[in-house]
Amino acid sequence: MKKSDLGFRSIAHFCVIFLSLLALTPFVLLISSSFTSERALIADGYRFFPKEFSLEAYQYISSNSDTIAHAYLVTIFISSLGTAASLAFTSMLAYPLSRKDFTHRRVFSFLVFFTMLFNGGLVPSYIMWTQLVGIKNTYWALLLPNLLMNAFHVILVKNYFSTSIPESIIEASRIDGASEIRIFISIVLPLSKPIMATIGLMTLLRYWNDWTNGLYFVTKQKYFSIQVLLNNIMQNIQFLLNSSSLPGANVKVTSIPSASVRMAIAVLGILPIVIVFPFFQKYYIKGIALGSVKG
Amino acid sequence: MSSKRKTMISMYALMLPGLAYFLINNYLPMCGVFIAFKSIDYSVGIFQSPFIGLKNFDFLFRTPDALLITRNTLLYNLMFIVISIVMGVIVAVFLNEIRTKLCRNLCQTALLLPQLVSMVIASYLVYAFLSSENGFLNKSVLPALGMKSISWYTTPAPWPFILLIVQQWHSLGMNTIIFLASILGIDRALYESAELDGAGKWKQVWYITLPCLKSTVIVLFMISLGKIFYSDFGLFYLIPQNSGMLYDVTSTLDTYVYRALMKLNDIGMSSAAGLYQSVVGFILVLSVNLLLRKVDPENAMF
Numbered sequence: 001m002k003k004s005d006l007g008f009r010s011i012a013h014f015c016v017i018f019l020s021l022l023a024l025t026p027f028v029l030l031i032s033s034s035f036t037s038e039r040a041l042i043a044d045g046y047r048f049f050p051k052e053f054s055l056e057a058y059q060y061i062s063s064n065s066d067t068i069a070h071a072y073l074v075t076i077f078i079s080s081l082g083t084a085a086s087l088a089f090t091s092m093l094a095y096p097l098s099r100k101d102f103t104h105r106r107v108f109s110f111l112v113f114f115t116m117l118f119n120g121g122l123v124p125s126y127i128m129w130t131q132l133v134g135i136k137n138t139y140w141a142l143l144l145p146n147l148l149m150n151a152f153h154v155i156l157v158k159n160y161f162s163t164s165i166p167e168s169i170i171e172a173s174r175i176d177g178a179s180e181i182r183i184f185i186s187i188v189l190p191l192s193k194p195i196m197a198t199i200g201l202m203t204l205l206r207y208w209n210d211w212t213n214g215l216y217f218v219t220k221q222k223y224f225s226i227q228v229l230l231n232n233i234m235q236n237i238q239f240l241l242n243s244s245s246l247p248g249a250n251v252k253v254t255s256i257p258s259a260s261v262r263m264a265i266a267v268l269g270i271l272p273i274v275i276v277f278p279f280f281q282k283y284y285i286k287g288i289a290l291g292s293v294k295g
Numbered sequence: 296m297s298s299k300r301k302t303m304i305s306m307y308a309l310m311l312p313g314l315a316y317f318l319i320n321n322y323l324p325m326c327g328v329f330i331a332f333k334s335i336d337y338s339v340g341i342f343q344s345p346f347i348g349l350k351n352f353d354f355l356f357r358t359p360d361a362l363l364i365t366r367n368t369l370l371y372n373l374m375f376i377v378i379s380i381v382m383g384v385i386v387a388v389f390l391n392e393i394r395t396k397l398c399r400n401l402c403q404t405a406l407l408l409p410q411l412v413s414m415v416i417a418s419y420l421v422y423a424f425l426s427s428e429n430g431f432l433n434k435s436v437l438p439a440l441g442m443k444s445i446s447w448y449t450t451p452a453p454w455p456f457i458l459l460i461v462q463q464w465h466s467l468g469m470n471t472i473i474f475l476a477s478i479l480g481i482d483r484a485l486y487e488s489a490e491l492d493g494a495g496k497w498k499q500v501w502y503i504t505l506p507c508l509k510s511t512v513i514v515l516f517m518i519s520l521g522k523i524f525y526s527d528f529g530l531f532y533l534i535p536q537n538s539g540m541l542y543d544v545t546s547t548l549d550t551y552v553y554r555a556l557m558k559l560n561d562i563g564m565s566s567a568a569g570l571y572q573s574v575v576g577f578i579l580v581l582s583v584n585l586l587l588r589k590v591d592p593e594n595a596m597f
Contacts, residue, residue: 008496012392019386020405023464026420027408029431033423045434046423093313096306108310113597115321118577121569122552123562124327125320127341133319149316180305209413212528216557231415231533234422259429266419273411281404288472 027270034058034264041259057264067221068265071229078142078225079207086148086203087196094154095184098161109158115151126216141217142225147206153199156290160195161188198287201280208273226269233262328573331566351567360551364568368526368547371455375462376519380512382463383470388500390471391478407468414529421461421534449540458545461534462527477511478504514587514594521583524548524576548572 033046037054044051061068096102097109125145135141165188173183214228224232277284334347355361393399424431425447433444447453485503494502526547535545548568555565588595
């Protein structure tokens, strides 16, 4: 190997590793703060290594867990229901659009595609969901607006159906007398696992991380997801003080570890994603590659 | 005949939920753009409220805000697009040099991780650095440098830079993956023959990798241009903590529409700004795609 090549290699390694570590630093700060005692946080600020290691934030959460556990359950419930419904409706819409013998497929494909080009904007959408459908302060508000279906995903699945599923299989099962719906469920869907995994992961992440629907449509704490809760806490740092229902609720303000508790909730919001992600990274990267060109 | 009819009925039955969703979520609001031409009075209802022609737009473009939010949206996006492409290409070229599989995968995961985090949590992370009372910068970095604390959330000057860092932190992994995918698609034979001719790594990157990435860069640039009228609402709204002192450098079309609607309850102004964004955005996407069809028909949307 040439000397200049060795230089190139070293610079490449150095830069990438440096940037990767840099990308992780905010997480270290977050985790470290969540394990720091409130006193040390106030005195020395957020640090990369806890000056006074303490579990008080997590203890506080586990003994005051009503609000947080409920928000967590809402997030899990909405994310899984939303993703399942999204996959079902997306594939059900994409299948007829992929069939060459379905005469109106061009019209409907265009109707789906057009939603990627033009949108009515926030105001009409907000007024429609709140006045016409009336989803303000319901669980529907977290589930329905904007997240449930995505035109781009419909097009991806449609393209997958028409390129990766041999027409001969469909034709053969039709001759055997299988109904269209049966063909769709027992032949087409099982052959589409890779694309389903990819768009399922994308949809799951969007639901898990969504805070905008909560911001627009939810004011009651009962319907807060973990992201909406975190956003609300940030807007109103006093929040946890008010909702504290401990027997010793009249504890002094200074003894409530609010700054570290906030960080601990944020850690809990990230944790499931970080744990699960390495296993699904493959699909995520595929999703980016598919979306990069046309998304 | 009857079997064909049965097929049609099944097809429509399958499509029904999806089509209904797009009708409600996308097409009804599109029809609702007429709200921008009305003076909405909730007591008489949306449909009974009087039409006032272009008055809302007249008001909007008379305020200095219209120019400010347009300028911010365009300039921030332009900066993000250019730097995203430059950084994405550089990191992808470098990442491709890492041959140890473990190291390569770990770096890739680390770079992608920020993107999995919502802007709400990102705003917590940024707050941990910038908080005036106990942020890392004010408590640890600035004192060590012998500098005075800065009240970050009320000082506009550093914000374009802060927002750029957050945006890059959030999206570098994705940009890297996009370019890495094109690099992996380059014919290995090109590199092998270059090596035989005695070209070193630097030369290979300069004369093979970069020219091969040109079309990806152009396509990505143009697609981003088509979306230049839309900004990341979370980035501009949550990261600066919606701080009023920073509006001059953090207001974009999206934050303006939101604030006018939810905080000021000014439906006229908000819907006018929203329609302005939708229409210009639509024209941009169309023109970019017409251009793209000439440059690279395979990647045009239509």
